[in-house]
Amino acid sequence: MEEFSLMTILAVFEEMFGRGLFWAMVALAVAITLAWVYVLVRDRSLSMRKFLLAQLSMPVGGVAAVWFVLVMTNSSLRDLGGPIDGIVLLGVFAAGAVGFAILVYVVQSLLRGRPADS
Amino acid sequence: MGDIDKLMASRRGFLGLAGAGGAALALGGARQGQAAPVRTNARILILGAGAGGAAIANRLSERLDGAEITVLDGRAQHWYQPGFTLIAAGLRGADYAVSATERWLPRGITFISEYAAELDPEASRVTTTGGQRLDYDYLIVATGLVLDWDAIEGFDLSMVGPETGISAHYASPEMAEKSWHALDRFTDEGGVGLFGRPATEMKCAGAPVKICFLAEDIATTKGNRDRCEFVYNAQAQNLFGVPVIHHRVRQIMDERDITYRYEHVLRAIDPGAKTATYATPNGDVTDRWDFINVVPPQRAPQVIRDSGLAWADRWTDQGWIEVDTQTLRHARYPNVFGIGDINGVPKGKTAASVKFHIPVVEDHLVAEIAGAEGTRLYDGYTSCPLITRVGRAMLVEFDYQDNLTPSFPGLIAPLEELWISWLMKEVALKATYNAMLRGRA
CATH class of the missing domain: 3.50.50.60 (FAD/NAD(P)-binding domain)
Incomplete structure (x- = not known):
């Protein structure tokens, strides 16, 4: 019970968002990741043009993630009180940035279709 | 109030929740060490369906096969008491802390929507406010306390x-x-x-x-x-x-x-x-x-104060029950255990304490039914995300000895006002509490 296990974490996340929403979000994240793998396999290469746009969009995703967390938790940047707070904030930023970059890459690939000239 | 609010899930668990999902995956998943259910026909009566009563009912129904578990509580609403501070500060509405008592109870037990009117530990018997007579082999007192x-x-x-x-x-x-x-x-x-x-x-x-x-x-x-x-x-x-x-x-x-x-x-x-x-x-x-x-x-409910379970020479105006501080087993009635606020122990009437009482009571009770002896001991651990302003808290954790017992030493300083401690209170605590009620955390 007191032990730290995956089951405990899953139980807590299910309670946090509700079982349906939590697994829907997991499914969405998995679907986007699979779509990314799909377009990589389909195109047989990482398109540097799409990757550049994805990279440029990273700050947008990072800032959006930080903003979302602050709003949802009645917090502001002035509440950061120690190193761990900065690390958590960077973690949120990084997660938002990477997630959004993958999403942008996938959306470009799916919308523009397979590159004709590569 | 449970502003324990406090129940940092598992003492080591929360940072994982905060972000280290990968670490969790690395642990490989399944809950370890869960033995096969113990076969028994013991009659177990649980007084109270609050945090302690609901959680132990779930744990016991998982650990025991065939036990006759009865939960007695007259209140139809379950209150998430650690949320009261957030409500009183305008951060949540009243409904944030309200759910239905029965929602948290496992299937296969008997829930009686009445209070105990009389408790006779000599005869191992409880009479309800509706006049039902309930004989028990084991009693778990988790009534909580009353506000005077x-x-x-x-x-x-x-x-x-x-x-x-x-x-x-x-x-x-x-x-x-x-x-x-x-x-x-x-x-x-x-x-x-x-x-x-x-x-x-x-x-x-x-x-x-x-x-x-x-x-x-x-x-x-x-x-x-x-x-x-x-x-x-x-x-x-x-x-x-x-x-x-x-x-x-x-x-x-x-x-x-x-x-x-x-x-x-x-x-x-x-x-x-x-x-x-x-x-x-x-x-x-x-x-x-x-x-x-x-x-x-704050005092023990009258029915407990009248039952003979209370300390005779300590807290005489309050009536907390006389349990061993480490095993939470009653000092004079070995088939009686206490969980939560009702326990006459030196510290910690919080949901965090409840969380750490439960595995101890579960261990000793299930071990006895299995013909063995329980080994887990409660060290007085409790915790409190001590909110210092909207957006910051100190995650103070301590034990019977007044020692600080930080769950994340070197990471989350117990006496530092931190945003992460606020996040635990604001985001993770209720989820952890709910998981505890279901016997899953």
Whole structure:
């Protein structure tokens, strides 16, 4: 019970968002990741043009993630009180940035279709 | 109040929740060490379906096969008490803390929606308020405590609200919301705000301090700090029972110009004159207020006090049951265990304590039924995300010895005001609490 296990974490996340929403979000994240793998396999290469746009969009995703967390938790940047707070904030930023970059890459690939000239 | 609020899930678990999902995956998943259910036909009676009662019912129904488990509780609503502080600070509505009691109970048990009217531990029998007679082999007392509002002369719960400036957020989710309206008005208009705690043992001893800090922060955010005066009245010669935490709280109160007084115990209020009378070593002191947060003395329910389970020579005006401080088994009736606020142990009437009581009681009870002896011991661990303002808290954790027992040493400093500690309270705590109720955390 007191032990730290995956089951405990899953139980807590299910309670946090509700079982349906939590697994829907997991499914969405998995679907986007699979779509990314799909377009990589389909195109047989990482398109540097799409990757550049994805990279440029990273700050947008990072800032959006930080903003979302602050709003949802009645917090502001002035509440950061120690190193761990900065690390958590960077973690949120990084997660938002990477997630959004993958999403942008996938959306470009799916919308523009397979590159004709590569 | 469970502002334990406190139940940092597992002591090692929360950072994982905060972000290290990968680490969790690396642990490889499944819950370890869960033995096959123990076959028994024991009759187990659980008094109370609050945090302790619901959680142990779930654990026992998983660990035991064939046991006749009965849960007795007359209240249809389950209250997430750690949320009361957030409601009283205007961050949540009353419904945040309300759910249906039955929702948390496992299938295959008997739930009786009545209270215990009589408890006879000699005969191992409980009579309900509806007159049912329940014989048990094992009894788990998880009734919680009662708030003795009548002990505050001149006070009545109907007075709570913005018109009077009276706040009583311990009473219920609905009262916590009314208390917010009182606080909202006070921090708009200014004046003198009185805070404090009773002289009895109490649930979440940090909660009166939290609401004082939050009130000061809310007034500051509104730009009205210079019109408000804050006075915190401690019942003892300290602001918190654990010395190192006392000093930290005192330091923060000094920094934020909150007045504190020792050995001031609220005994009467006059809502008409807007005065409060405190018992002090030098006699009564009466002060005027524009806002007052009332936290009353707290005691065991009468049926427990009348049962013979209480300590005979300790807390005689309060009636907490005489359990071993480490095994939580009753000192005189070995088939009786206690979980949560009702336990007569030196510390911790919090949901965090409940979380750490449960595996101990589960272990000793299941082991005995299996013909063995339990080994787990409770060290007095409790914790409190001590909110210091909206957006920051200190994650204080301690044990019977007044030792600090940080779950994340080197990462989350217990006496530092941190955003991550606030996130735990604001985001992760209720989820962890709910998982605990279901016997899953």
